[in-house]
Amino acid sequence: MVVLGIDCGSERTGYGVIDSDGTTHRLIRAGVVRTSPKEPFAERLRRIAVPLREVIAETRPDQAAIEEVFHAANAKTALKLAHVRGVALLVLAEARLAVGEYSPLEVKSSVVGYGRAEKHQVRLMVHSLLGLREAIDSEDACDAVAVAICHATHELTRRRMAAAYV
Amino acid sequence: MVVLGIDCGSERTGYGVIDSDGTTHRLIRAGVVRTSPKEPFAERLRRIAVPLREVIAETRPDQAAIEEVFHAANAKTALKLAHVRGVALLVLAEARLAVGEYSPLEVKSSVVGYGRAEKHQVRLMVHSLLGLREAIDSEDACDAVAVAICHATHELTRRRMAAAYV
Numbered sequence: 001m002v003v004l005g006i007d008c009g010s011e012r013t014g015y016g017v018i019d020s021d022g023t024t025h026r027l028i029r030a031g032v033v034r035t036s037p038k039e040p041f042a043e044r045l046r047r048i049a050v051p052l053r054e055v056i057a058e059t060r061p062d063q064a065a066i067e068e069v070f071h072a073a074n075a076k077t078a079l080k081l082a083h084v085r086g087v088a089l090l091v092l093a094e095a096r097l098a099v100g101e102y103s104p105l106e107v108k109s110s111v112v113g114y115g116r117a118e119k120h121q122v123r124l125m126v127h128s129l130l131g132l133r134e135a136i137d138s139e140d141a142c143d144a145v146a147v148a149i150c151h152a153t154h155e156l157t158r159r160r161m162a163a164a165y166v
Numbered sequence: 167m168v169v170l171g172i173d174c175g176s177e178r179t180g181y182g183v184i185d186s187d188g189t190t191h192r193l194i195r196a197g198v199v200r201t202s203p204k205e206p207f208a209e210r211l212r213r214i215a216v217p218l219r220e221v222i223a224e225t226r227p228d229q230a231a232i233e234e235v236f237h238a239a240n241a242k243t244a245l246k247l248a249h250v251r252g253v254a255l256l257v258l259a260e261a262r263l264a265v266g267e268y269s270p271l272e273v274k275s276s277v278v279g280y281g282r283a284e285k286h287q288v289r290l291m292v293h294s295l296l297g298l299r300e301a302i303d304s305e306d307a308c309d310a311v312a313v314a315i316c317h318a319t320h321e322l323t324r325r326r327m328a329a330a331y332v
Contacts, residue, residue: 045252046259069245079235079248086211086249087256093212 001155002028004061004097005148006052006088007140008069010080011035013048013088014140017059018130018148022156025149027130028059030141041080045087052091064092065100065151067107067143100151110150122146167321168194170227170263171314172218172254173306174235176246177201179214179254180306183225184296184314188322191315193296194225196307207246211253218257230258231266231317233273233309266317276316288312 001021007014016030033051035044066089069082092099105115111125123142127135129149136142167187173180182196199217201210232255235248258265271281277291289308293301295315302308 040259040265042255042259042265045256049256049260075241075244078241078245082245082248083252083255086252089208089249090211090215090253090256093206093208094215099206099208 001063001152002059002061003148003152003155004056004059004064004092005144005146005151006064006066006092007144007147008066008081008084008088009140010041010044010084011037012138012140013052013084014138014142014144015052015055016136016141016145016148017055017061018145018152020149020152022152022159025129025152027132027136027145029055030136030138030145031055032138032140041083045083048084049087049091052088053095056091056095056097061097063100063151063155064095064097065102065147066092067147068101068103070103100154102147102150102154106154107146107150110153111146119143167229167318168225168227169314169318169321170222170225170230170258171310171312171317172230172232172258173310173313174232174247174250174254175306176207176210176250177203178304178306179218179250180304180308180310181218181221182302182307182311182314183221183227184311184318186315186318188318188325191295191318193298193302193311195221196302196304196311197221198304198306207249211249214250215253215257218254219261222257222261222263227263229266229317229321230261230263231268231313232258233313234267234269236269266320268313268316268320272320273312273316276319277312285309 005016013033017028019026108117109115171182179199183194185192201213274283275281
């Protein structure tokens with residue numbers, strides 16, 4: 001199953017595409033979309049949507065995953081993030097992709113096995129799980145891959161649960 | 167100048183298109199997009215984008231206007247609203263429309279002449295300014311028209327200021 005993970009941000013939005021059976025994962029593509037704070041916000045949203053659509057067209061994922069957004073931290077930042085997340089969800093819905101939504105705690109638990117893991121531990125595990133020799137360029141891309149791995153793992157569990165209850 | 171105003175909401179998003187020279191306003195079209203809370207959120211965002219694009223294609227606005235979003239009130243509601251607003255801004259940017267953003271206070275000041283006006287006063291003034299005999303069906307559509315009127319009025323002021331400083 002090909003899974004697209006997205007890590008939203010108004011300045012940097014990461015994406016990561018993996019091929020996974022829920023236990024072994026292979027990296028297909030990862031990258032980051034950068035936008036300039038100097039541009040009007042609406043234009044920045046457009047500049048995020050365009051490459052996300054390209055990635056979907058080129059990698060043809062079966063499913064997608066994205067992190068939940070929290071109103072904790074900085075309220076203004078959370079609101080900006082929610083705009084970007086709305087655009088990402090729209091792009092996914094337009095591509096008719098089912099979307100899994102996960103909390104940061106779920107992503108960390110799934111990738112590291114510990115919900116309160118540090119960011120660098122998540123990134124270390126992402127590289128380890130994918131058997132990567134070279135580091136993924138951007139931290140945001142790496143976080144997006146972590147969300148994709150989390151979704152693939154959860155999907156396997158869901159399929160197993162469904163099979164057990166037949 | 168044809169102005170499209172949008173009033174975002176996750177359950178109901180209003181839109182209003184007016185033709186205005188900044189002093190006299192004529193209603194071209196107003197309506198509301200409703201989505202069901204039973205549907206996945208990403209799909210609801212898609213169902214908001216589709217009719218907004220149709221309205222733009224059919225009424226060909228020159229500019230657009232939208233209300234600012236605040237983190238006041240309910241944080242969860244504000245975050246949902248920000249997702250919808252992100253989608254609306256994307257649609258406007260894709261149509262290459264310049265977007266004016268106004269606070270509720272600015273909209274009320276512009277339409278009623280008093281920033282702390284009640285909602286029903288705003289609606290009364292919208293109908294009066296447009297010389298409407300029949301009421302606009304939806305309150306959200308009416309609020310969207312108010313944002314469009316606010317923008318048209320501000321645009322006239324901006325043009326006059328620019329002319330004065332030549």
